[in-house]
Amino acid sequence: MKRLIAVFILALPALAQQEGQLSLSGTVVNAKTGEPIRRALVSAVRFGARREEIQQQGGVPGAIQPIRLTTFTDSGGVFHFTGLPTGQYSVTAQKPEFTVDFSGGPAKPIDLSSSTNGLSVKLSPLGVITGTVTDQDGLPLRSVNVFALSSQVQDGLRQVRSDRNVTTDDRGAYRFWSLPPGKYYVKAAGISGESFQFVGDAAPTFSGESFAPVYFGGTHELVAATPLEIGPGTEARADISLKVEAGFGVSGSVLNFVPRHEIKFELLSGAEDVSATRVAINNETGRFSIPSVVPGSYVLRATQGNSTAEAPVTVRSSGVDGVVMTLAAPVQIAVTTRFTNKPPEIQPPAIQADDDDDLNGALGSCIAILRPSVRSGVRPYLFSAPPENPGGDAMIPEVPPGNYGVTIQCFGAYARSATSGTQDFGSDPVLAVSPGVAPPAIQIVATYGGGSINGKLRADPTLSPGNVTVILVPQFSSPAGLRVTQVLPDPGNPNQLQFQFQGLAPGAYSAWAFANADIEYRSADFLRALSGGTAVQVDESGVKDLTLNGVAH
Secondary structure, eight states, rough: OOHHHHHHHHHHHHHHHHHHHHEEEEEEEEETTTTTTTOOEEEEEEOOOHHHHHTTTTTTGGOOEEEEEEOOOOSEEEEEEEOOOOOEEEEEEEETEEEOOOOSSOOOEEEEESSSEEEEEOOOOEEEEEEEEOOTTSOOOEEEEEEEEEEEETTTEEEEEEEEEEETTTSEEEEEEEEEEEEEEEEEEEEEEOOOOTTTTTOOOOOOEEEEOTTSSSSGGGGOOOOEOOOOOEEOOOEEEEEEEEEEEEEEEESSOTTSSEEEEEEEEEEEEOOOOOEEEEEETTEEEEEOOOOOOEEEEEETTTTEEEEEEOOOOEEEEEEEEBBBEEEOOOOOOEEOOOOOSSSOOOOOOSTTTTOOTTTEEEEEEEEEOSSSTTSSSOOOOOOOSOOOOEEEEEEEEEEEEEEEESSEEEEEEETTTETTTOOOEEEEEEBBBBOOOOEEEEEEEEEEEEEEEEEEOOOTTTGGGEEEEESSSTTTEEEEEEEETTTTTTEEEEEEEEEEEEEEEEEEEEOSSOOOOOOOHHHHHOOOOOOOEEOOEEEEEHHHEBOOO
């Protein structure tokens, strides 16, 4: 009897584990300072189930639901979970003004077979940017819009995004908080205040002072601005001085609008938005007034829903009146393709686009790709879907006004020419789309077939293939423009990378490999600055071998 009791007592720990008597505890700490973080929300999640649990449910894995538990840390940053069964757990924490710490790599799951204490969960503090905005006499300016901008290259074009905006207080001070690590540009532009909508004669009165937008560093352009590197827990300071001067009014009328619905105004100087935020507009008549604009040449844009209007405005030593803007919906652009030869009787499988993996099309079709200049609220590119039948018509829908770089991409073929009216995209690839005015159809002339390049790259074996971009630039007028691809490891030679281009128009090309994937290869200035490169002559059909020795940085 005593022996049986002893066996039962020895079995109690195992029984407790099966019934969920394990505990898991630890501390959430600041990854930068090591200090505990109070009131952090901690989650413990177990996915899947143990084999015996599945057997108890008739062998159906889905019958066992995941375990999800949450708790808050105490004043010492300590958390504690009890009543847990064995299994693999993922433990995470979150707290306002903190983010997950990835400095040690992704968190590994915890294999809980016995109670575990002393677990450390790290959170990285987010960054802060503070500063003051003053005038040329050093006096503080209140109600100034201040923006935190980030810049990154997408599809070979630099895109600028406004991550945060605040306004200065009565001391001219501002503060951005909870900024994820990264590079930021700080810009002061315009006086705060949305468009003021009114009816009748109740127009507001605004101050006549104004200023040109200024970046931290004292420049008016992003390319010359001083960036701020924000790391975990970084607190940076960016003071900005503005030249306040007398502004002049810009007024006019918006036509074709929906009464009593918001209309947004933007005042653009090149690609820069100078923030025409204080605008008074009569919701019944469409009359608007922008009280304070510094001298210069601008494009005034009005937007209501998906309708847009634009008008050029030049402000000199007096105000501008009589600006008429007619709102119009986005336009559709027709795309037609004509082939110069017959398709091959046996067609190889459709290939993926080199530089736009999600623009796959049917073999023997061509698409037109429109890449807009830097603008908020516009997708990185717009394109025509491949037509159902080779050589058929297609359409690019919902094209907002603006300037677009046009390239033609074909599948199992190459573009010989592409035009819109009298414009030849081979020599002039920028298409201007006016509000409400659809340009002439894009007409593509293509040929089935095309040449190919099988390439090899001799590079440092420690180089990650994902960071290498190969660009192929035609040395002749081509509506296809440059081609871009990524490299892959060569299975037969670990010290060598490989790449491929297909569907190439015959002619002379130059190729470069770049170790930095974050390059502005669609910038005209970038292409003009390129030198050297490896030359290759592509024929009408057939395959050329190409070897690149090293990469550019």
